[in-house]
Amino acid sequence: MSAAEAYLSEVLEAFDFGAVVVGAVRFGMGHINDTFVVHTQPEDACCRRFILQRMSPAAFKRPDHLMENITGVTEYLGREIEKNGGDREREALRVIRPRNGEPYYTDRDGGAWRIYPFVEGTICYQSAETPALFAASGRAFGRFQRLLQDYPAHTLHETIPHFHDTEDRLAKLKAAVAADKLGRAAECREEIEFVLAREADCSTALQALRDGVLPLRVTHNDTKLNNVLMDERTGEGLCIIDLDTVMPGLAINDFGDSIRFGANHSAEDETDLSKVNLDVDLFETYTQAFLEGAEGSLTAKEIEYLPWGAKLMTLECGMRFLTDYLEGDVYFHISRERQNLDRCRTQCKLVRDMEAQWDRLAEIVGKYR
Ligand code: ADP
Ligand code: GN1
Ligand code: MG
Numbered sequence: 001m002s003a004a005e006a007y008l009s010e011v012l013e014a015f016d017f018g019a020v021v022v023g024a025v026r027f028g029m030g031h032i033n034d035t036f037v038v039h040t041q042p043e044d045a046c047c048r049r050f051i052l053q054r055m056s057p058a059a060f061k062r063p064d065h066l067m068e069n070i071t072g073v074t075e076y077l078g079r080e081i082e083k084n085g086g087d088r089e090r091e092a093l094r095v096i097r098p099r100n101g102e103p104y105y106t107d108r109d110g111g112a113w114r115i116y117p118f119v120e121g122t123i124c125y126q127s128a129e130t131p132a133l134f135a136a137s138g139r140a141f142g143r144f145q146r147l148l149q150d151y152p153a154h155t156l157h158e159t160i161p162h163f164h165d166t167e168d169r170l171a172k173l174k175a176a177v178a179a180d181k182l183g184r185a186a187e188c189r190e191e192i193e194f195v196l197a198r199e200a201d202c203s204t205a206l207q208a209l210r211d212g213v214l215p216l217r218v219t220h221n222d223t224k225l226n227n228v229l230m231d232e233r234t235g236e237g238l239c240i241i242d243l244d245t246v247m248p249g250l251a252i253n254d255f256g257d258s259i260r261f262g263a264n265h266s267a268e269d270e271t272d273l274s275k276v277n278l279d280v281d282l283f284e285t286y287t288q289a290f291l292e293g294a295e296g297s298l299t300a301k302e303i304e305y306l307p308w309g310a311k312l313m314t315l316e317c318g319m320r321f322l323t324d325y326l327e328g329d330v331y332f333h334i335s336r337e338r339q340n341l342d343r344c345r346t347q348c349k350l351v352r353d354m355e356a357q358w359d360r361l362a363e364i365v366g367k368y369r
Helices: 005-013 063-085 131-147 166-179 185-196 199-211 251-262 278-292 300-304 306-326 338-358 356-365
Strands: 019-027 035-040 047-055 110-116 215-220 228-231 237-240 245-251
Touching: 005 019, 005 035, 005 047, 005 110, 063 110, 063 131, 110 185, 131 228, 131 237, 131 251, 131 278, 166 185, 166 306, 185 306, 185 338, 199 306, 215 251, 245 251, 251 278, 251 306, 278 356, 300 306, 300 356, 306 338, 306 356, 338 356
Parallel strands: none
Antiparallel strands: 019 035, 035 047, 047 110, 215 245, 228 237
16 A cells, blocks of 8 residues: 555545645644645635544554444534533544545545544644643543443444453564564563563453453543643643544553653653653642543542553553564554664653552552542
């Protein structure tokens, strides 16, 4: 499949934007999909924008399943938001179908494309610039959890099988190390050892699920700060985006992935590890905000396991970056050599920090139980 740009004119024709299309350019900082912003010029209004995305063929084997999930979830969220007196058009994504009436458009080479209205008046942050901002994202993800608590989970497809199956992620890493297809394993010895030393941890949350200690819920599964659009005016988390991985999962993982990405002051691919540190105050800020947004929808056990969510999402993400590095960077977009290895190293550093401050993390969640 060629670069997404090669299909743009075909794809833009496939949708009715309701106005003249002025152009489309790459947009955002996602690692997975090819995202563009489309500018249109209505006759009697100013520029109206849309988000156009080619769903990653490496990540998503069944775009039909994926779009069925997203359509179901966005319509459900829309109804809940309206019931609560919210602004449906700004607080939830809306899928716009192509002219042929299908839920998404398939290009000449099988690539799957969708559009959403651009949610205007919002900012998408790449790092938690202030604690207030991080808290706002926590409330938004907690609220997302609550709004979907009665969604019929059995109707959702597993868009990426074994997505947060940490045991399976470990098995895949071991396979990549054994194959060592590009001869990269030697330079990653330390990281491989780091992960292998934590093999038992990889089963902690899954075992709690198997034992019925943690419930299966409808979860987002990719709760990075840049997957929530913040209202420019109020500074509150307005709209949760990137719904590709909404599936049945663990609430502690939604909490944990936010901590992994946001409770520090460095980029995910920072090469100077002295700058990569878990900020325990931010951990507390997020814990309080997430639980506030969830409004009592989590169990005491889920709250107790929140630090595990943080540690396991970070360890798992480190393993995924490492696996992708060993396999030749086929999954996560990269813009420079060794970027996936650098990403893996930041995750290992954060796991180390979490372990060093484990008692403190447990004490913090204890306060909110
Ligand atoms: P990826 O899976 O590649 O991260 P996302 O769905 O998160 O793809 O989209 C990438 C970026 O595009 C987001 O981080 C955000 O900046 C922007 N974006 C996505 N959807 C919208 C939208 N409806 N309105 C405004 N910006 C959006
Ligand atoms: C990807 O799509 P994006 O950039 O929000 C990935 C997440 C990882 C994250 C690491 C579908 O998220 O699981 O945690 O990169 N999404 C998918 O930055 O694999
Ligand atoms: Mg994203």
